[in-house]
Amino acid sequence: MHPVLDARxxxxxxxxxxxxxxxxxxxxxxxxxxxxxxGRVxxxxxxxxxxxPLAQARRHVVRSGLEGKVEVREGNGFAPLHPGEVDSASLTGMGTGTIVGVLERxxxxxxxxxxxxxxxxPRSIRQWALRHGYHLTAERLTPGYWAYPVLKLERRTGSDPAYGGVPERAALRYGPHLLRQGGALLRGQVQDDLVRLTPLAAPGRNAESELATAQEALAFLDNPT
Ligand SMILES: C[S@@+](CC[C@H](N)C(=O)[O-])C[C@H]1O[C@@H](n2cnc3c(N)ncnc32)[C@H](O)[C@@H]1O
Incomplete structure (x- = not known):
């Protein structure tokens, strides 16, 4: 079994x-x-x-012939792991709230x-990383049903250099690396937000600050400094 992965x-x-x-x-x-x-792990x-899904994971692992190298465990988030047992982890295809909840626990x-x-x-994931000593060391935006963000976080000391030289609000919402990289997918996402938020923005409303954030992002994409 050699599963084909989608872009994300x-x-x-x-x-x-x-x-x-x-x-x-x-x-x-x-x-x-x-x-x-x-051979990446x-x-x-x-x-x-x-x-x-647990039964499906077990079936696929058996079919792959990799039982000696993959262990399938039932449980919630990191609870079935021992401290220090793994040096890396992924959580994919879930809502940001679910991911942050798992990280918090x-x-x-x-x-x-x-x-x-x-x-x-992923704004609240980026905020979680800033509070918990993880630096954002890489970001990707991949095409799919939506534009899917992918974030790599690494435990490091000091302030995260990823945020240097980019407007903070826009960086937390759209990603500091992604803003620097530019690219059609991110630009499309920002422009969709501008169209969606413009009629909703009114003083004091959340949409007003979201619109200002999207405008800040577009200004940076047009004129990165
Ligand atoms: C939409 S699927 C994504 C599957 C795969 N990671 C992907 O990206 O294609 C989300 C999976 O996460 C599992 N899940 C949700 N919350 C979880 C948690 N707290 N701990 C472990 N698994 C969880 C669900 O059972 C489901 O199989």
Whole structure:
């Protein structure tokens, strides 16, 4: 079995290189199977909360012939892992709120490297990273049903250099690396936000500050300094 990854999971795969990696909320287990096949990780742990996806992950791991290198565990977030057991982890295809909730509950089980692919705005993941000593070391925006963001976080000391020289509000919403990279996908996302938010913006409304953030992002994309 050699699963084909869609663009978002391919981008996630390319950001992972570890001895032992955990894929939390793996479902089909395609990502850990490909990580092992390509030698990007030596061993993997799959964590799944729900019985249907858990059974599917187990079936796919058996079919891949990689049972000796992937362990499938039932449980919530990082709870089935021991502190220090993995040096890297991914959470993909989930809402930002779910991902942040899992990170908040992880405590000492959190590994030094995280690769995250939320299905909606990753602003609160970026805010979580700033509060918890993780630097945003890489970002991708991949095409799909929506434009899917992929974030790589690494535990580091000091302030995160990723935010230097980019407007902060826009960087938290759209991504400091993504703003610097520019690109049609991000520009399209910002322009869609401008169209959607313009009729909603009124003094004191959330849409007003979201609109100002999108305008700030567009100004930076037009004239990066
Ligand atoms: C939409 S699927 C994404 C599957 C795969 N990661 C991907 O990107 O294609 C989300 C999976 O996360 C699992 N999940 C949700 N919350 C979880 C949690 N707290 N701990 C472990 N698994 C969880 C769900 O059971 C589901 O299988």
């Amino acid at each position: 999971l391919q981008a996630v795969l390319e950001l992972i290189q570890a001895e032992v990696h955990a894929d939390i909320g793996s479902d089909h287990a395609h990502l850990p199977i490909r990580l092992l096949r390509e 030596r061993r993997a742990v799959v964590v799944e909360l729900h019985p249907g 992880a405590g000492k089980r959190l590994p030094p490297t995280l690769v995250l692919q939320p299905n909606d705005s």
